[in-house]
Amino acid sequence: MSKISRNRAGLSRRTLLAGAASVLASPMVISSARAQAKPVNVGVILPLSGANAQFGINSRNGIELVADEINAAGGIKALGGAKINLIVADATSTPTTAGTVAQRLITQNEVTAILGAFASSLTIAISEVTERRDIPLLTMSFADQITGRGFKNIFQVVAKASAIGKAQLDYSVALAQAAGSKIDKIAIMYEDTAYGTAQAGGLRAAAKAANIEIAMDDAYPLGITDTTPLINKLRASGAQAVFPVSYLNDSLLLIRTMRQQRITIPAIGGAAGYVIPDFEKGLGEFAENVLSIAPANYDLAPDLTERFRKRYGYFMVHEALEHAVALDVLVQAIEKVKSAKAEDVAAGLRGAKFTGGWTKAMTGGAVEFDSTGLNVLSVPVMVQWRNKELVTVWPKDVAKGSAVWKS
Amino acid sequence: MKRWIAIAAVIAVAAVLPLLLNPTGYWIRILTFTLLFAAMAQVWNIIGGLANQTSLGHAAFFGIGAYTSTILLLKFGLSPWIGMFAGGLLGGIAALIIAVPTMRLQGHYFALATLAFGEVMRVIANVWTPLTGGPGGLSVPFMPPSVAAYSFKQLLPHAYIALIALIVVTFIFEAIRRGAMGYRLRAIKENAAAAEVIGIDTTKVKLQTAVISGVLMAMLGTLYAQVAVFFDPDTVFSAASISIRVALIAILGGVGTAIGPILGALFIIPVEELMNDLFSASAAGLSQLIFGVILIAVILWRPRGFITVFDAMVARLSGRAGS
Known part of the structure; x- marks a missing residue:
């Protein structure tokens, strides 16, 4: 229940009016477009x-930016x-609803392809529908099951969760080494x-x-309200670095509690x-120097991502960037096969390599799908909070700055 | 006699309706879920309506059914048709286990205890990863279409299976309501102490209803898993989207009547979907708000459910026919 109520506060009279206006205006938009191709x-x-919702809105902004640019051009x-x-x-937060929505878009709107849906469970539910209807689904969700089921119509522009988790550790070990220290003991919270x-x-x-001892390995429920027991356990574990995996609210609580208790090990x-x-915004100075793994980062292609900042007023978060890439790749595939039919487009995406445009913003500088639909060129990056911006600090060949590592 | 003709006519209309829809489309999916939720609310109605025990934990049995058949299919290749009965058995056992300590509880206390049970099942499914796939959920494998394997490329067969399920559980509900058990339940509902005095074993009757309801709910869980194809612990053990929703459907339609849950589902599922369709692009979240307002308005308008509107219409029609 709490999941639903949390974002109600964001509903203002302005959104209501905007909603009503767009519903009224939609027939006009459709009829004026029909005049051309x-x-x-x-x-x-x-x-x-x-x-x-915030991740969903970020993603939508990225997609709308690219769509508007392509249409304007x-x-x-x-x-x-x-x-x-x-x-x-x-998609709401329910997989079954996401599946129903996919069915609706396929049947009522005759979509060429579907983009989405940020959360892996929603993407999996949608993919069960799109696979049976032969509609390409382009995603930046990265749970391993997404490309692990042998589906032919799914295309994932980023690396898999297991690869991202592995990079999260391996890169940290490398960063510690570069700073002249060594990690023997870590804590995982997820x-x-x-x-x-x-x-x-x-x-x-x-x-x-890597032969590193896991001194703490704790799962906690989404929407946890008191992280003090977790942090106490972390302190007692003697870990030299902590690896928290969470969405926003939990991440704020975890880091704040840690820093308030003066636990300064790298997070x-x-x-x-x-x-x-x-x-x-939520952590202020406590955010400084916090590291994170990311499937992509905006500072690798400022010429592209600054357009996002200019329009929306904040940096191009990775989900927005990857969704932008997904739409760009989709349009490239349509250009290539010269058809908007879903099966043709899916065939054009399968096993293909895409360069130029937004794909330059990805590590690897391009997008290439293997037979499972995974982008084999994508490598995660390590980013660090520096003065309200995210700086890519690893791998070395793409890094825009060197990491601050205090152990 | 007249009554049977009316029932046969309704079933005939319901049987033709799916044929009019695109067999792989959107509306047939909505229809299938509407029929399934009507069946689920009817099953809830056995305990919530006849025994007057407001359960808010029916997701527990539902999820047990969904998980049992899907795990048996994934691990042993067992057809969900068989898995459905295995799930029903486990659902019945779970209902018995929860009913024994909670049956003496009344009203709110019973509701809270069942609510907790649903949540416990969700946590178990979340952490028992080797068996349940954990929070990552389970996907029903994509198999060649076959009736024996309960696998279809189109949704049409699923719509008919859901319709048959609704008819079956509605007949079970009516049979209980009109039978000796229904009289006993009504006696208990009116006055439990007086029922004991006239020789009704109240505990036994309540346990029976709980188990019947648990078995049927678990079997419907299998049908849901086969339609939705993917589910995770949050989906099938959800308090909001399963337990409370089935209770809401039955209550809004008319609790304790056979037609109530059907009317409730015919209203709630499509309206909820329509709201999402209309508003989700422009102002997401607004749909849930408007849906909530509609629910409040309906309950204020008809506190005893849609059944009162239905009864009034039937009375007017038959009155006209009679004169």
């Missing part, structure tokens, strides 16, 4: 209400300048969601492989809640 419908399913050339028509829908457990699994495996977050502006 038939627009290409692209479904966008994201959690726009509930606990993950004359639409899809291979289809006679057809405009991209985004059909945005709320929320008991699909994302938290999958990434913690990757961390655990990497720690075992290496697991993306999600650790790499959005709200993290710094």
